[in-house]
Amino acid sequence: MYDVFFYIFAAITILSAxxxxxxxxxxxxxxxxxxxFFGIAxxxxxxxxxxxxxxQIIVYVGGILILMIFGVMLTNKITSVEIKTQTLFVIPxxxxxxxxxxxxxxxxxxxxxxxxxxNIDYSTTVYSIGASxxxxxxxxxxxxxxxxxxxxxxxxxxxxxxx
Amino acid sequence: MIPVEYYLVLSAFMFTTGVIGVLIxxxxxxxxxxxxxMLNSANLTFVTFASFLGDSAGQVFIFFVMTVAAAEAAVxxxxxxxxxxxxxxxxxxxxxxxxx
Numbered sequence: 001m002y003d004v005f006f007y008i009f010a011a012i013t014i015l016s017a018x019x020x021x022x023x024x025x026x027x028x029x030x031x032x033x034x035x036x037f038f039g040i041a042x043x044x045x046x047x048x049x050x051x052x053x054x055x056q057i058i059v060y061v062g063g064i065l066i067l068m069i070f071g072v073m074l075t076n077k078i079t080s081v082e083i084k085t086q087t088l089f090v091i092p093x094x095x096x097x098x099x100x101x102x103x104x105x106x107x108x109x110x111x112x113x114x115x116x117x118x119n120i121d122y123s124t125t126v127y128s129i130g131a132s133x134x135x136x137x138x139x140x141x142x143x144x145x146x147x148x149x150x151x152x153x154x155x156x157x158x159x160x161x162x163x
Numbered sequence: 164m165i166p167v168e169y170y171l172v173l174s175a176f177m178f179t180t181g182v183i184g185v186l187i188x189x190x191x192x193x194x195x196x197x198x199x200x201m202l203n204s205a206n207l208t209f210v211t212f213a214s215f216l217g218d219s220a221g222q223v224f225i226f227f228v229m230t231v232a233a234a235e236a237a238v239x240x241x242x243x244x245x246x247x248x249x250x251x252x253x254x255x256x257x258x259x260x261x262x263x
Contacts, residue, residue, distance in 0.1 A: 002164075002165075003164070003165055006165045006169070010169075010173050013173065013177065014173070014176055014177070014180070017176075017177055017180040017181075017200055018180055020180075020184065020193075020196055020197070020200065021180055021181075021183050021184030021187070021188060021193070021197060021200075026190060026192055026193060029193055029196060030192075030196070033196050033199070033200075036177075036200065036203070037203070040203055040206075040207060043170070043173070043207065043210075044207075044210055046165075047170070047210050047211060047213075047214040048214050049210045049213065049214065049222055049225075051222075052210060052222055052225050055225075055226070055229065056206075056229075059229050059232075059233060060199075060203075060229075060232075063233060063236070064199065064232065064233060064236040067236050067237065067240050068192060068195070068196065068236070068240070070240070071192055071240040071243055071244065072192055074244055074247070075192070075243055075244060075247040075253050088187060088189065089186060089187055090187055093183060093186040093187050096186070097179055097182055097183050097186070100179065100182065101175065101176075101179040104175045104178070104179070105172055105175050105176075108168060108171040108172055108175055109168050109171075109172065113167055113168075113215075115167045115212070115215035115216060116215060116216070116217060117164070118164060118165075118167075118214060118215055119217070120214065125219055125222060128219040128222075129219055129222055129223055129226075132219060132220060132223045133223055133226070136220075136223075137223055140227060144226075144227060144230045147230065147231070147234055148230065148233075148234060151233075151234035151237050151238055152237070154238055154241070155237040155238050155240075155241040156241075158238065158241040158242055158245050159240075159241035159244045159245060161248075
């Protein structure tokens with residue numbers, strides 16, 4: 001039953017990801033990336049990571065994609081047709097990426113991962129994640145807060161108009 | 164029941180797609196979206212192993228990756244806006260003032 005959902009979400013993810021990198025129109029690429037993020041959120045749900053799936057939708061779709069759409073709109077003149085962009089180096093890229101993907105996928109299939117069979121109890125993971133963040137990884141948690149503060153200041157100071 | 168290799172191969176496909184995007188496209192925003200694809204494939208691998216090994220530490224690391232991705236998005240788009248204001252282009256091949 002759940003297998004069908006895996007194949008559906010995987011197909012959505014792969015096809016929209018390919019559309020992101022091949023389409024000539026940047027706006028289409030952004031909206032296709034939205035489908036990719038939703039597909040990945042669905043796969044997170046199938047893996048039993050409910051909180052991660054919600055955070056994926058909130059942070060990526062609600063935050064990063066909106067920022068990207070603003071970026072596209074602010075960097076294209078309304079009158080110009082510069083919104084279309086070209087591709088290049090297709091043949092060398094195909095050869096190099098083919099070798100890379102072949103090695104990567106062959107390694108992932110043949111390796112002995114020593115995993116247990118998937119046994120998801122469909123209860124929430126919020127408690128264990130919160131306990132880990134505030135005990136084992138508390139220093140990293142604080143550092144991430146400082147990183148976000150620096151980012152806020154840096155982004156505002158880079159993007160402002162020069163006096 | 165889906166074995167672990169299927170999730171890993173899906174993640175590998177997504178990472179490869181991101182690499183293709185970085186190599187064949189020259190628009191800075193599309194390069195940026197390709198990097199987000201690669202970060203998401205790493206996240207997918209983290210969640211896969213967190214579920215299959217029964218350990219939630221992998222899910223905690225997703226938060227770190229997502230925070231860095233959000234910070235990167237904010238600073239990267241600020242750089243692109245400043246770049247567009249100065250050079251009127253986002254083509255990565257035309258931005259070569261640091262190239263000797």
